[in-house]
Amino acid sequence: MARFSFTVNGTARAVDSRDPAQPLLYVLRNALGLTGPKYGCGLGQCGACTVLVDGQATRSCILPVSAAAGRNVTTIEGLGTPEKPHPVQEAFIAEQAAQCGYCINGMVMTSAALLSKNPQPTIEQTKDALAGNLCRCGTHQRIVRAVMRASGRALP
Numbered sequence: 001m002a003r004f005s006f007t008v009n010g011t012a013r014a015v016d017s018r019d020p021a022q023p024l025l026y027v028l029r030n031a032l033g034l035t036g037p038k039y040g041c042g043l044g045q046c047g048a049c050t051v052l053v054d055g056q057a058t059r060s061c062i063l064p065v066s067a068a069a070g071r072n073v074t075t076i077e078g079l080g081t082p083e084k085p086h087p088v089q090e091a092f093i094a095e096q097a098a099q100c101g102y103c104i105n106g107m108v109m110t111s112a113a114l115l116s117k118n119p120q121p122t123i124e125q126t127k128d129a130l131a132g133n134l135c136r137c138g139t140h141q142r143i144v145r146a147v148m149r150a151s152g153r154a155l156p
Contacts, residue, residue, distance in 0.1 A: 004069045009033060009078025012144045025049045028075060036076035036105050040134070047106030047133030051075050057113035074123035076105050079112060088112045092143070092148035097125035106133045111147045120151045 005014040005051045029033045040048030042058035051060045052074040088111045114129040123132030126147045
């Protein structure tokens with residue numbers, strides 16, 4: 001059994017795993033009780049499991065826990081709080097961007113990463129950043145509006 005230490009949502013954490021290739025998603029959900037990141041495809045293609053690793057949007061279903069060692073991981077639970085949501089979360093709420101909610105973790109986390117690098121993206125840049133996140137409910141327009149709102153470039 002190996003022990004892996006990393007920072008999760010600002011708190012130093014250590015987890016034991018028999019398999020260093022175990023996906024970070026499983027550790028976050030099963031060992032640490034952080035259920036914001038969702039299991040979608042298990043192949044890194046849908047985005048439901050997205051977390052920030054050292055500020056980069058990362059698919060936690062394909063990132064081995066060993067690769068997270070020594071790094072900073074932020075899940076949607078650590079992005080904001082119900083009392084003080086992150087600006088992206090606030091904008092998603094204001095635009096009613098969630099329908100079923102399954103993709104929203106990935107959409108919010110990818111949007112937060114985008115806005116940390118590019119505080120005022122264009123609509124095309126926003127769509128490009130979110131292109132790897134799948135949403136079957138069809139709230140894409142509301143999601144884009146939410147990102148624009150969070151950037152201060154709200155659409156009319």
